[in-house]
Amino acid sequence: MYVLYGSNGSGSASVEAALALSGAEYEIVQTPTAEGMHLTEDFKAINPRQQVPALRLPDASVMTEGSAMMLHLADAFPAAQLAPPPGTPARAQHDRWLVFMVVNIYEGELRKGYSDRYTDDADGAVGVKTSADAYVKRHHTILEETIVGPFLFGPEMTMADIYLWMLAGWMDQDWLAAHCPKITTLAATIGQNPLVAPIHAVHFG
Ligand SMILES: N[C@@H](CCC(=O)N[C@@H](CS)C(=O)NCC(=O)O)C(=O)O
Incomplete structure (x- = not known):
């Protein structure tokens, strides 16, 4: 049984969807960041970085980094066909765009959400947030131009699409509809x- 430590509206959403679509047996341990549950000593023992998501595997080992969890699930549940087979050119493109989303869009979302952590200047947080918002939008636009349709790489839904579903959920829906149909x-x-x-x-919801 997998155990996902997550918080509503956080990066655990894509892993939860990936677990469900993989057919994995799992349970969720609610770790609401808004209530500081990720800052407890108990959770620090699970993830020293004190972030969600964290995933306990059936062998009791723990991993962090939501995108790595999704790649693990793709390989652990190949029958679900949520990523091209490892070692193929198609998988290379899948992993490329998943990492693109992590390092650009998710990271940009963190600069939007935790702007004050990215500057020592008390008045600088607004600028961090504004530039991060433009950065995130720019990278959504690049993805938009990449989509084969209906999913990123064509007719098959992959982990990268599930990740994009989550990132899209964090966007201003009016902006997204207007710029990234x-x-x-x-x-x-x-x-x-x-x-x-x-x-x-x-x-x-
Ligand atoms: N690199 C991590 C980032 C995880 C992350 O930033 N999680 C956020 C929620 S979306 C969090 O736990 N924030 C609480 C905090 O940083 O205090 C991943 O990709 O899984």
Whole structure:
């Protein structure tokens, strides 16, 4: 049994959807960051970085980094076909764009959400947030131009699409619809998937 330590609206959303779509047995341990539950000593023992998500594997080992969890699940549950087979050119492109989203968009979202952590200047946080917002939008636009349709790489939904569903959920929906119609459609399709819909409601409802 997998155990996911997560918080509603956080980066655990994509891992929760990936677990459900993989057919994995899992349970969620609610670790609401808004209540500081990630800052407890108990959670520090699970993830010294004190962030969600954290994932306990069936062998009791623990991993962090949501995108790495999704790649692990893709390989651990190949029957779900949520990523091209390892070692193939298609998998190289899948992993490329997943990492693109992590290092650009997720990281930009953190600069938006925790702006004061990125400057020593008490008046500088607003500028950090504003520039991060433009940075995130620019990278969504690059993704928009990359989408084959209906999913990132064509007809098959992958872990990268699930990750994009989460990132899209964090965006201003009016901006997204106006500037990134393919991402908007892709995210809506995943959000309506019967296995994802209840997770969507919890994280973005
Ligand atoms: N690199 C990590 C980032 C995880 C992360 O930033 N999690 C946020 C929630 S989305 C968090 O735990 N924030 C609480 C904090 O930093 O105090 C990943 O990709 O999983």
